[in-house]
Amino acid sequence: MPKIVPMDAVDLTAKLVRCASVTPTEGGALTLLAEVLGQAGFACTRVDRNGTPNLFARWGVQGANKSFGFNGHTDVVPIGDIGAWTQDPFGAAIIDGVMYGRGTTDMKSGVAAFAAAAIDFVQTTPPDGAVILAITGDEEGDATDGTVALLDWMAQTGERMTHCLVGEPTCPNTMGEMMKIGRRGSMTCWFTAQGVQGHSAYPHRAKNPMTALVALLGKLEESPLDTGTDHFDASTLAITTIDCGNAATNVIPAKGTATVNIRFNDAQSGQSLKDWLTQEAALVAAKTGVAITCRFQISGESFLTAPGAFSALVAKSVHAETGVTPEYSTSGGTSDARFVKDHCPVVEFGLVGKTMHQVDERVEVVQIQQLKSIYTRILTDYFA
Numbered sequence: 433m434p435k436i437v438p439m440d441a442v443d444l445t446a447k448l449v450r451c452a453s454v455t456p457t458e459g460g461a462l463t464l465l466a467e468v469l470g471q472a473g474f475a476c477t478r479v480d481r482n483g484t485p486n487l488f489a490r491w492g493v494q495g496a497n498k499s500f501g502f503n504g505h506t507d508v509v510p511i512g513d514i515g516a517w518t519q520d521p522f523g524a525a526i527i528d529g530v531m532y533g534r535g536t537t538d539m540k541s542g543v544a545a546f547a548a549a550a551i552d553f554v555q556t557t558p559p560d561g562a563v564i565l566a567i568t569g570d571e572e573g574d575a576t577d578g579t580v581a582l583l584d585w586m587a588q589t590g591e592r593m594t595h596c597l598v599g600e601p602t603c604p605n606t607m608g609e610m611m612k613i614g615r616r617g618s619m620t621c622w623f624t625a626q627g628v629q630g631h632s633a634y635p636h637r638a639k640n641p642m643t644a645l646v647a648l649l650g651k652l653e654e655s656p657l658d659t660g661t662d663h664f665d666a667s668t669l670a671i672t673t674i675d676c677g678n679a680a681t682n683v684i685p686a687k688g689t690a691t692v693n694i695r696f697n698d699a700q701s702g703q704s705l706k707d708w709l710t711q712e713a714a715l716v717a718a719k720t721g722v723a724i725t726c727r728f729q730i731s732g733e734s735f736l737t738a739p740g741a742f743s744a745l746v747a748k749s750v751h752a753e754t755g756v757t758p759e760y761s762t763s764g765g766t767s768d769a770r771f772v773k774d775h776c777p778v779v780e781f782g783l784v785g786k787t788m789h790q791v792d793e794r795v796e797v798v799q800i801q802q803l804k805s806i807y808t809r810i811l812t813d814y815f816a
Contacts, residue, residue: 453508456484475489492559499562504546546565550807586775609756613663619693619728620672623713648716657669749806
């Protein structure tokens, strides 16, 4: 019987970083993973939709009673000013034990670590069940045809994960310190106020949309949405833009716009917040005589995977490999876990994320190795 050579997660990370897969370009990253996973006995299927590249890989029997899933993405954000980088953004150079490159943290190292762990695990300890990898090339973009497309395809074809771990970077400063058991919801509201243009010397002849917007935004900020819940911090509202495009200093504009972004906990819902914003806009409109319309985008509802056996298994594995017991957290922005939670219980654990999306994004090589060991232990304990 030929000796099985462990998959080198660091080398696989470097190969993925050298694939210039800036959203929505695939860059060869999913092609590389399909080749590597296919050689290890995974059945690989490209699940591209509307030009978005996605990869589904399964080892084991479809519909197994235990099907552990990993979810992640190979697309990365743009590099920004290349002149500000000290290393090639797609070179994966390793200097003093640190690998540099776009995606080293977010999240090609995570994908490489769970792919390497899965490959070694199924070859050395074939489980009674299935191991599934659902990897998208569109997490950093609109995400409408990424993990969502994979989950839609899985539902149509009878594929199923019983539990899933998303490999996003979750640790603020120290490896092992935090895992995510949920995420806040996110929504954006665009206000458009339509008034009547006029001379600034005769404001009574105009209806100033900016006055209405300022009044509305003041009302929205004057009191907190809530004080938080058992597993979530308080919901927050941030004013992100207010504008009218008016270059004249003596003209009251006819129209103004403003935008707010809300990150909300499980005391709120996208619909309840839409109703609240619409009502507040209507009250200001009635008082000022300025028409205010609202347009909404809900990027995801808040969700929580209640602490239990699954989160405890992940936390135990993290502690065993790092000596650190991770905090259960729901902080941060959104992730594709917001889609997976409708399919099966989901938690997130990954690397320290301090440099993600930054110039000179980088990761300590030892963290990639630790992460592979953590994922391997999770698989071992899950199927034990």
